[in-house]
Amino acid sequence: MLSLRWASGLCWFETLAHHFEKPLFSPDVQPVLAAVYILVAVMHTVAELSLRDCRQLLVSLCFLVNLMIEDVHSSNSQSKFLAKSIPLDACTIIKRLDLNPSHKVFVTCPECYACYLDRGPDSYPELCTSKCSPTQQICGHHLHKAHTALGHQYYCPISHFFYHDFHEWLGQMLCRPGMEDMMDHDQSPSSDGVMEDIWDAPGLYEIPGADDHPFICNCVENEGRYIFSFNMDGFNPFQLKQAG
Amino acid sequence: MALYMVCLNLPPEECCKSENMFLAGIIPGPNEPSKEEINQFFMPLVDNLLESYTNGVFYSHTWKYPSGRKTRSVIALFICDLPAAHQALGFTGHQSTNFCSYCKLQLNDIDNLNVGRWVSHTCKEHREVALKWHNAESEAQHDIITKKHGVHYSEFLSLPYVNPIQSLCVDSMHAFFLRILLYHCQEIWGMDIGTNDGDGTSSDPVSPEIKLSPDFQRAFLMLCTGTLQALQKFKKWTLTNLAKDQGLWVKA
Numbered sequence: 001m002l003s004l005r006w007a008s009g010l011c012w013f014e015t016l017a018h019h020f021e022k023p024l025f026s027p028d029v030q031p032v033l034a035a036v037y038i039l040v041a042v043m044h045t046v047a048e049l050s051l052r053d054c055r056q057l058l059v060s061l062c063f064l065v066n067l068m069i070e071d072v073h074s075s076n077s078q079s080k081f082l083a084k085s086i087p088l089d090a091c092t093i094i095k096r097l098d099l100n101p102s103h104k105v106f107v108t109c110p111e112c113y114a115c116y117l118d119r120g121p122d123s124y125p126e127l128c129t130s131k132c133s134p135t136q137q138i139c140g141h142h143l144h145k146a147h148t149a150l151g152h153q154y155y156c157p158i159s160h161f162f163y164h165d166f167h168e169w170l171g172q173m174l175c176r177p178g179m180e181d182m183m184d185h186d187q188s189p190s191s192d193g194v195m196e197d198i199w200d201a202p203g204l205y206e207i208p209g210a211d212d213h214p215f216i217c218n219c220v221e222n223e224g225r226y227i228f229s230f231n232m233d234g235f236n237p238f239q240l241k242q243a244g
Numbered sequence: 245m246a247l248y249m250v251c252l253n254l255p256p257e258e259c260c261k262s263e264n265m266f267l268a269g270i271i272p273g274p275n276e277p278s279k280e281e282i283n284q285f286f287m288p289l290v291d292n293l294l295e296s297y298t299n300g301v302f303y304s305h306t307w308k309y310p311s312g313r314k315t316r317s318v319i320a321l322f323i324c325d326l327p328a329a330h331q332a333l334g335f336t337g338h339q340s341t342n343f344c345s346y347c348k349l350q351l352n353d354i355d356n357l358n359v360g361r362w363v364s365h366t367c368k369e370h371r372e373v374a375l376k377w378h379n380a381e382s383e384a385q386h387d388i389i390t391k392k393h394g395v396h397y398s399e400f401l402s403l404p405y406v407n408p409i410q411s412l413c414v415d416s417m418h419a420f421f422l423r424i425l426l427y428h429c430q431e432i433w434g435m436d437i438g439t440n441d442g443d444g445t446s447s448d449p450v451s452p453e454i455k456l457s458p459d460f461q462r463a464f465l466m467l468c469t470g471t472l473q474a475l476q477k478f479k480k481w482t483l484t485n486l487a488k489d490q491g492l493w494v495k496a
Binding site for chain 2: 013015016017019020104106112113114135136161163164165169170171173174175176177178179181182183184185187197198203204208209210222223224225232233234235237
């Protein structure tokens with residue numbers, strides 16, 4: 001995701017052109033390959049098939065395509081190219097279809113939950129340098145731990161926090177067909193005093209805007225004014241078990 | 245712990261679909277961050293929202309506007325269960341001395357049902373105290389402010405439009421589906437269709453602190469299941485409260 005600030009410094013600018021690209025419509029993508037891409041992407045993102053199982057699926061599909069080619073005795077170069085062009089790793093498909101959201105990665109301190117932006121192995125301190133108040137001692141907890149694999153020792157962060165970029169997410173919403181029609185319809189409070197929807201509550205119309213007008217107003221043409229609710233709750237990834 | 249947002253501009257049947265919700269992040273476990281520690285995780289989101297509110301975000305190309313358009317976004321409501329909502333907006337827990345986010349009633353006065361005597365919190369006051377907490381230089385000063393006012397700093401107060409008193413809502417999942425409202429009415433207030441408990445203007449003669457004390461609990465158990473001799477061994481003070489609780493008149 002390419003994001004840059006306008007030269008005038010007025011407002012944040014996000015380019016969304018990549019959301020309108022059609023990676024499967026390029027001439028070098030054959031229909032069979034496109035079908036494999038869509039099948040694996042759906043299995044991974046919607047049916048929650050793990051990347052490891054997706055690999056198994058891709059190997060099977062590749063085998064199937066090879067069998068098909070042999071069956072119809074089509075040993076031309078295009079068919080051979082097709083069999084070779086099926087990737088064996090679902091990550092390649094996810095990347096090519098641009099399905100991963102844009103996110104920032106933070107290394108978090110397991111003791112005091114301080115966050116450090118993770119730009120690579122040396123971009124954050126070895127020990128936590130945060131303190132709650134100016135007179136308090138620094139936390140000093142280890143932020144990474146050593147792992148040994150194939151005789152090599154390497155360090156990786158103990159705990160991570162992934163932040164999904166809000167601007168990018170909203171941009172992605174606005175690129176989906178029909179979303180703007182649903183989000184931009186005129187809102188007004190109920191006139192008969194009967195409240196049936198959250199938009200009948202006067203509170204939403206009292207939020208002040210940055211430009212001295214109420215936030216919800218039709219004073220700026222084509223400007224999207226969106227109201228969100230914030231939600232937060234704890235959950236146990238291991239469901240109702242003591243382990244979580 | 246998951247942080248997510250729902251766009252209220254979408255119609256109700258669309259806004260809570262998973263493809264239309266914004267998952268900002270998941271705070272790593274196994275424990276939950278305490279009080280103000282959670283602010284660290286709000287920072288990137290608040291930065292985005294502040295930018296979106298003050299200057300707006302210009303998108304180069306959208307479905308309806310191929311030549312681009314500007315948007316602004318705000319958070320109007322905090323819809324969580326009470327512990328999470330209090331933590332997000334800088335209030336102390338719902339079991340602390342300053343347990344309420346709407347009024348200044350203290351825990352020892354929780355039985356006060358006279359609405360006219362509930363002094364409301366104000367947004368201005370909350371922000372002032374939270375800022376004082378933020379600028380305090382030591383942990384001890386933090387504790388003093390938190391103990392006195394029941395407030396700590398929340399990153400969401402950097403957003404100038406957030407009104408922590410009015411924007412806190414209890415979510416319908418906990419209130420109705422997980423039966424908090426039912427539990428509160430039946431178990432805590434003791435409301436029951438079969439009980440002749442008047443119009444609700446009177447309260448229990450014995451305060452909840454006394455009723456929850458181990459001595460009182462043991463004496464109550466003895467009254468229900470034990471013998472008179474065993475009951476007589478309790479202190480006079482406990483027995484007096486037990487009698488008051490049972491609706492008996494006690495001579496001073």
